[in-house]
Amino acid sequence: MSTYYLRIEGINLYQNLGDSDQISVIRGGSLLLREAMQTIKHRFSQLDSISTGASIGFFSFTADAEKAAEIQQAVVALLNKDVYQHLTFTVDTHLASAEGFLFDKEAILAKNRFHQMRQLTVAVPAPNAHLKVNPCALGNLHPATTQIKIKKKARQVCPSIKQRHYFGKRGKWKFYEEETGEKQVRKTTLDLGQIAAPGTAHDPKRDFANLNRKIAVIYLDGNGFGKIQNKYCKTPQDLQNFDQQIQQQRQTFLTQLLDKMNADVDCITLDDRLRIETLLWGGDELTLVLPAWKGLEILAFFYHFPWQFKPKPGMKPITLTHAGGIVFCQASTPIQRIDKLSRDLAESVKDMPEGRKQNLFEYAVLESIDFPTESIPSFRQRQFGNLHQSRRPLKPLDEDKLAKARVLREEIPKGQAYTLARMAVNGESMMPGLKRLDEVIEADSKDIEQQLECIFPEDSQCWQWLHLVELWDYLDTPSKQEVLV
Incomplete structure (x- = not known):
């Protein structure tokens, strides 16, 4: 044996x-x-x-x-x-x-x-003897030899889509209870549109202003987990220990995240469901879909969690870091493309110097249903011109940084902030815009620049203003006063 x-x-x-x-x-x-x-x-x-x-x-x-x-x-x-x-x-x-x-x-x-x-890249479906069969209505690849019902409407689909659709509906809520080991307080949303729909169980008339029906797709991937395993996991028992620690921390994080969201009225829908979707969970990566107004807050919550690995009793724990990608977009944007974009953003972080050694993330804001079809660098060049060459991934925006950014948003007129951002993209001197800002706020804009330096410490002045403007609407949940205005 x-x-x-x-x-x-x-x-x-x-x-x-x-x-x-x-x-x-x-x-x-x-x-x-x-x-x-x-x-x-x-x-x-x-x-x-x-x-x-x-x-x-x-x-x-x-x-x-x-x-x-x-x-x-x-x-x-x-x-x-x-x-x-x-x-x-x-x-x-x-x-x-x-x-x-x-x-x-x-x-x-x-x-x-x-x-x-040596294998085919797809599972070959059973032979189709019916010449008039149409392509799958939800995949457009395999023959539609069976059907399912979506919102009481029959759709002709392939067996693969039917199986995954059934399993996705059946296992949606079961996943959270299995992963946390706890019976959940409430069920999660039925679709992406419901994640970002106006109205809450606490306030049926709750309006999220221009963030209504906008979502945040977050992808996170561990840095160098394989190298850590090779260095510290010399036996099957060592690797088993690593795996158990990671799984336990993921379970704890998910439990804390669900508790946090259940306690937040703006994370609950009108029909008392939790605004969250989990598209990927396991190993060293995960994908979450959340309402746009909670994206940065939940991302900060993830990075604040003490991810670590302790190889042996008495040894100093090793801090585990992650590369992240977050995309803000309309809930109706094709999720397949947005999921890929969030992964590409995280991968672009890892391609940067030191990108695999610390917590860093990239973001993209899509204001319409359109999505980028080109590479990340080409997409950035189209957005920011030659300035895209100096763009760097962001360090996590913790609660302190987010709070500072929210204060700046209250102090600075939005129009002035956008003017400064346009100057940065056009390669113009920002001094005239900053002088005008001094006149408008009747104060010294140097204080504002110092705050921006605290929020985005490793970015140039141009990028500090661009980040503030790009993330302006997503820094916090719109207040009822903002909605009325």
């Missing part, structure tokens, strides 16, 4: 999960991947879990070569039927070697990658 490792990974995720803008379908695909790893962990009692994430499962077991092959084939058979058959996975085993655990971990990962290159 020998020790073997088994590694399963959901692959080609964009092709299999990003083929629809229907929110239940997207959620269902993510939840299916998450459940696949949990099902394998519980279905195969001979497997010892080392690490599981949103789409990855890593296990060890003891067997001879013949039995190891049988276990691998049994896992493959499970993933090729029922609810998982429309997703694609790689499943590999590796015999533990004398080179040690780190070598074996890289070896089985290489096997996964090799087999991924």
Whole structure:
């Protein structure tokens, strides 16, 4: 009997999960991947879990070569039927070697990658014998050989979309209770439009002014988790310890986030639902959809949480950092594109010097239903001209910085702030605009510039004003007085 490792990974995720803008379908695909790893962990009692994430499962077991092959084939058979058959996975085993655990971990990962290159990027649907079948109404890729009902209206869809839609609706509220281990006070919103709809259970006439029907999509990805594992996780037990600590912290964070939102009347809809959607949860990354007026506040809440890893008792904890991307847009904007944009923003953070070593985030504000179709640098150049070359990711805007920014928003006339921002984009001297600001506010604008330096400490004067203007509407929930004005 020998020790073997088994590694399963959901692959080609964009092709299999990003083929629809229907929110239940997207959620269902993510939840299916998450459940696949949990099902394998519980279905195969001979497997010892080392690490599981949103789409990855890593296990060890003891067997001879013949039995190891049988276990691998049994896992493959499970993933090729029922609810998982429309997703694609790689499943590999590796015999533990004398080179040690780190070598074996890289070896089985290489096997996964090799087999991924030899597989199709999509799960092939069953043959279609009906020549007049239309494409899937929600995916436009596979034949629509079945149907579902959305808001009581029948839609012709492919089996993959149907399965994910069903699972997304069924597992929506179950996820929060399973992840937190607590029965939830209230259910979450049914769709993205409801997340940002006016009115609350506390005040049916509550209006969020120009933020009505606007959402914030937040994507966060851990920095260097793999390097930390390679440095401190020399055995399966070490990696298991790392995985358990991360999962426990994610559970604690989600519990605290839901408690925070349940206590905030502006996070509750008119029909008493919580304004949140979770599109991705697991491993070192997550995607949340929130009302636009809570985006920066929740992002600050995430970065304030003490993410850390303690390799051994008595050792100093290692601070874990994340790259973030947040997009503010209309709730009707295709979520598939916005989800990708939030990921691209986080990736652009990691491409910057020191971007993988500290908490940093990037943002994009889309004022219309349009979304950028070009690369992030091209998008920035179209927005800010040559000034885009000096743009830097932002350090987290904690509550103190957000409070300072809100005070500035009250002190500075919006028109004057926009004038200064236009001067910055046009490459003009900002001195005339600052002098005019002195006259309007009847005070010295140097005090304002000092506050901007505190809020955006590593940015130039031009970018400090641009950030203030870009984020102007999203710094806080509109007050009732602002709505009346």
